[in-house]
Amino acid sequence: MPDELTVGDVTAVTLFQAAMNIPGRVLPDDPERRAAAERGEHLFAQIGCTDCHRPALILENPVFSEPNPFNPPGNLRPEDVRRPITFDLTRDGPGPRLERTPDGRAIVRAYTDLKRHVICDERDPLFCNERVIQDRVPTNQFLTRKLWDVGSTAPYGHRGDLTTITEAILHHAGEARPQRERFQALAQEDQAAIVEFLKTLQVLPPGAPPEVTESQLRELVRRRRAAGREWNQ
Structure with a gap:
């Protein structure tokens, strides 16, 4: 029986999740x-x-790669492909995105350690x-x-x-x-x-600034719906 998902399918889902806008x-x-x-x-x-819900962590390299060198054994590895798919988590994809530091790292305000x-x-x-x-x-x-x-x-x-x-x-x-x-x-x-x-x-709508007021959020959602782009938190 063939696999339900191909390697390409899993890669596509992985990239979709990694490229989603942050809260x-x-x-x-x-x-x-x-x-x-x-x-x-x-x-x-x-x-x-x-102490545990740390407001910010620093990501030394803001570039996401799939396959990733940290993928555990049994998963697709960088050496298994000709060229990994990469993108910058601070510059590519819909906002809000991770903040970029002056020295090229990324700030992850996830409130976790x-x-x-x-x-x-x-x-x-x-x-x-x-x-x-x-x-x-x-x-x-x-x-x-x-x-x-x-x-x-x-x-x-x-x-x-x-x-x-x-x-x-x-x-x-x-x-x-x-x-x-x-x-x-x-x-x-x-x-x-x-x-x-x-x-x-x-969670904010794709393309939103990283900080909005309640009224600004309502207006963003109204505009998305008017454009036929439904969004629910």
């Missing part, structure tokens, strides 16, 4: 909510959330929900979730069983318990400010 920021129109989001961003760092952590314990085992060992990784370890689209991607949790950002924060345990407890110790308006900040991190 950005949607700032509240309301001045009070915008001020709360700004305060929430500072509080997010102050209570230690950025791309490391595995244990964020569950006996007192709160909610995130200890994996049952199958994969690639010898302990079942209680998970990569730090990227938050750069968290305002668009409810529900939350590994199983999608948490409906709000606050619920997701309050189920952080294990290595993340200190940050959770600092969040719980905040005044209610400060907790709400952190959530307001996180809600600004959203």
Whole structure:
């Protein structure tokens, strides 16, 4: 029976995903909510959330290549093709794109450290929900979730069983318990400010600037629909 997807098909899907525009920021129109989001961003760092949800990582080489030299064994490798397909993640494809540094590197504002952590314990085992060992990784370890689209991607949790950002924060345990407890110790308006900040991190329409207001986003979506280009977050 022939393969359902050819090597070319898989390559096309890979390139499509790699070339997608990155998320950005949607700032509240309301001045009070915008001020709360700004305060929430500072509080997010102050209570230690950025220890793992790092606001930015540096990509030394902004050029994406397929096949990639980091492809694991058993996958297509650069030596398997005459010439890899490459493009610059900071210059090619629809915006918003990764920011380019003066020395030619790229800034990835993904709010992750791309490391595995244990964020569950006996007192709160909610995130200890994996049952199958994969690639010898302990079942209680998970990569730090990227938050750069968290305002668009409810529900939350590994199983999608948490409906709000606050619920997701309050189920952080294990290595993340200190940050959770600092969040719980905040005044209610400060907790709400952190959530307001996180809600600004959203998926944007292709071609949008990296930062827009709520009214600007509505206008961008209206124009796309008027041009027959539907878009949903």
